[in-house]
Amino acid sequence: MTQSDPFASPTPARFGRPLKTTTIMPLVTVVVVIGFFQVLNPSFLSYHGVVTIVYAMSYFLIAACGLTLVIMMGSFDFSVVSVMKLSALLCVLNIGKLGLLVIPFALAVSAAIGFINGVLFAKLKVPSFIATLGVSVVCDGISLLASRGFLHLVDDEKFRSISVTFIAGLPSIFYWALGIWLLCTVVSSATPFGRRVFAIGGNPRAAALSSISVDRHRIRVFVLSSFLAGLAGVLYVSQQGGWSMEMGGQMMIPLFASVVAGGTSLRGGIGGPQKTLLGVIIITWMQSGLLMMGLGREIQFVILGIIAIIMSVATIERGKATHLMVK
Amino acid sequence: VNHSNTRRSGLHGAWEAVKNYPVILIVIGLLLIFSVLYTKRFLSPVNLTATLRQFVTLMLFSIGPSIVMLLGSMDLSFIGIWMLGSVLLWMLTPVIGPVALLVFPLLGLATGAIAGLVHTKGRIPSFILTLSILITYWGLTVVLSGGYPRKVTGYGFITASVLPRVPTPFLWSIPIVVAAIIVVLRTRLGITFWAIGSNEEGARLAGIDVDRYKTIAFMLSGTFTGIGSIILFEHLGGSAPVDFNMNNVVRPLVAIILGGTPLVGGTGGPHRTILGVLTFSILYRGLNLSPLRPEVIDLVVGIVLILSVIINSRGTRVKGVDIT
Numbered sequence: 275m276t277q278s279d280p281f282a283s284p285t286p287a288r289f290g291r292p293l294k295t296t297t298i299m300p301l302v303t304v305v306v307v308i309g310f311f312q313v314l315n316p317s318f319l320s321y322h323g324v325v326t327i328v329y330a331m332s333y334f335l336i337a338a339c340g341l342t343l344v345i346m347m348g349s350f351d352f353s354v355v356s357v358m359k360l361s362a363l364l365c366v367l368n369i370g371k372l373g374l375l376v377i378p379f380a381l382a383v384s385a386a387i388g389f390i391n392g393v394l395f396a397k398l399k400v401p402s403f404i405a406t407l408g409v410s411v412v413c414d415g416i417s418l419l420a421s422r423g424f425l426h427l428v429d430d431e432k433f434r435s436i437s438v439t440f441i442a443g444l445p446s447i448f449y450w451a452l453g454i455w456l457l458c459t460v461v462s463s464a465t466p467f468g469r470r471v472f473a474i475g476g477n478p479r480a481a482a483l484s485s486i487s488v489d490r491h492r493i494r495v496f497v498l499s500s501f502l503a504g505l506a507g508v509l510y511v512s513q514q515g516g517w518s519m520e521m522g523g524q525m526m527i528p529l530f531a532s533v534v535a536g537g538t539s540l541r542g543g544i545g546g547p548q549k550t551l552l553g554v555i556i557i558t559w560m561q562s563g564l565l566m567m568g569l570g571r572e573i574q575f576v577i578l579g580i581i582a583i584i585m586s587v588a589t590i591e592r593g594k595a596t597h598l599m600v601k
Numbered sequence: 602v603n604h605s606n607t608r609r610s611g612l613h614g615a616w617e618a619v620k621n622y623p624v625i626l627i628v629i630g631l632l633l634i635f636s637v638l639y640t641k642r643f644l645s646p647v648n649l650t651a652t653l654r655q656f657v658t659l660m661l662f663s664i665g666p667s668i669v670m671l672l673g674s675m676d677l678s679f680i681g682i683w684m685l686g687s688v689l690l691w692m693l694t695p696v697i698g699p700v701a702l703l704v705f706p707l708l709g710l711a712t713g714a715i716a717g718l719v720h721t722k723g724r725i726p727s728f729i730l731t732l733s734i735l736i737t738y739w740g741l742t743v744v745l746s747g748g749y750p751r752k753v754t755g756y757g758f759i760t761a762s763v764l765p766r767v768p769t770p771f772l773w774s775i776p777i778v779v780a781a782i783i784v785v786l787r788t789r790l791g792i793t794f795w796a797i798g799s800n801e802e803g804a805r806l807a808g809i810d811v812d813r814y815k816t817i818a819f820m821l822s823g824t825f826t827g828i829g830s831i832i833l834f835e836h837l838g839g840s841a842p843v844d845f846n847m848n849n850v851v852r853p854l855v856a857i858i859l860g861g862t863p864l865v866g867g868t869g870g871p872h873r874t875i876l877g878v879l880t881f882s883i884l885y886r887g888l889n890l891s892p893l894r895p896e897v898i899d900l901v902v903g904i905v906l907i908l909s910v911i912i913n914s915r916g917t918r919v920k921g922v923d924i925t
């Protein structure tokens with residue numbers, strides 16, 4: 275690989291650039307994964323198989339889009355799963371009192387948590403992963419406290435119909451996810467905001483010197499990430515019709531694996547939501563494939579952990595100047 | 602640090618100690634609060650023994666990571682080493698007998714070597730790398746144990762009572778902690794760690810092979826966790842666990858940061874972690890005696906984590922290092 279010019283202006287990854295290994299590899303992996311499970315299990319690509327996978331994929335994609343924005347800014351958000359859980363719980367607990375108004379309420383709370391994350395990171399200079407780790411512990415505590423550890427069910431038809439109405443053979447949650455994904459892609463690759471976030475990911479100091487208000491953008495991205503996590507939680511609970519403390523489980527590693535498998539680099543400044551779609555397809559289709567083969571969740575974690583490590587190494591661009599300390 | 606007016610040496614020493622280790626004030630404050638609130642129960646021998654047991658658990662888990670955090674990196678794999686090591690012990694004991702205990706330090710060493718090499722050669726952030734390793738190990742543990750906690754018998758001698766009221770694991774942990782402190786404070790290796798932690802680029806320019814020393818730090822961390830896990834395994838019930846709880850990862854981290862090893866590297870170390878662990882153990886036991894529900898205690902732990910990081914990262918931020 276050639277050494278990139280350290281003085282070249284940082285250009286965000288966009289469509290239409292010459293294809294590189296980090297772009298081709300996820301595509302090839304998608305084909306390999308689907309082919310592999312199709313051969314092993316002919317019902318994998320049947321209508322029911324696809325609907326199952328679409329259900330597993332949609333809320334996951336929304337949460338992954340938020341995490342992608344944070345990672346491409348060179349930070350990390352541990353609290354995605356906890357925020358998702360908390361926002362889903364808020365919906366379940368208050369749907370009787372507030373009706374559908376519960377959705378803006380849950381989203382507002384999620385965004386507020388994101389704001390706390392952002393302030394801790396950008397203003398108080400706490401490293402993002404430890405700040406969000408702390409916030410996620412607090413969120414889980416609140417969830418446990420508010421739910422008292424019980425299983426909660428939703429039977430509000432209107433609320434359920436947000437996710438499970440079938441349009442053209444696929445559940446509506448799929449279209450929500452697709453819409454959010456498109457929106458994130460447009461925002462990150464075609465707006466000044468997205469360009470600045472890329473710039474901060476590429477080199478925060480240079481971004482600050484180019485009169486980008488780094489702190490404000492960092493806070494915005496964390497708010498966005500938590501907002502999307504909250505939305506994923508709302509749609510998840512409307513799809514599942516129930517909430518339990520186990521919801522999400524150890525979802526952080528699959529989420530993270532799908533972001534890096536898509537080609538967003540942990541160093542920041544490279545990748546974007548458009549790439550995460552492929553990563554999410556790889557990870558969720560693989561998970562569903564393994565489940566259909568009758569393999570448990572645990573062996574999935576072994577595989578996902580290894581994938582996460584390999585993909586994070588693969589997506590780091592060697593030629594990039596080492597202005598970021600490898601922490 | 603200059604003082605314009607001279608003080609008497611005793612007072613001065615105490616002042617210096619408090620200034621260097623502000624967490625001492627928190628320890629004293631917590632002790633006072635809990636002693637006044639729950640006089641009978643908090644100062645009872647049973648509770649003091651329980652506090653010591655809690656102290657040992659946290660101390661042995663946090664000794665390794667606090668070495669790595671000195672370099673400004675992060676090692677979250679410790680729970681994984683303990684879990685996977687326990688299940689390997691369960692598998693190996695019938696085959697090779699008590700020699701199987703060596704599986705802990707060997708697994709720790711191997712894990713540290715992998716983490717260090719991938720972190721330095723692959724240039725990926727250590728926290729996400731070691732988190733991935735942790736999750737992988739947890740998956741392996743469940744797969745290998747078949748999904749049930751496995752009781753391993755025959756290692757009761759590790760925790761056999763020696764002194765009344767003092768848990769034996771506490772006695773075991775003393776040489777381990779002392780060894781870690783000596784490595785960090787009294788060897789060339791330790792000095793190199795401090796140098797890398799406080800200014801990695803400077804250390805590199807001074808001719809230190811940063812990648813090599815980082816790998817060594819991870820290997821040391823893994824080995825210390827491995828040795829500690831021999832004791833922890835028996836201390837925490839003598840069986841191979843299958844349940845993974847993120848709280849087990851967070852608590853040692855809180856203790857390390859409370860002790861004054863901020864995440865930027867270059868300050869802190871295992872000797873400070875002792876105080877952090879002490880603070881956390883006292884806080885945790887005290888909260889357990891209080892009428893608060895266990896969920897609230899978890900919440901408090903999270904808030905303490907955030908607060909201690911904020912306080913610790915005040916003013917200690919090294920110029921030229923961008924913490925992400």
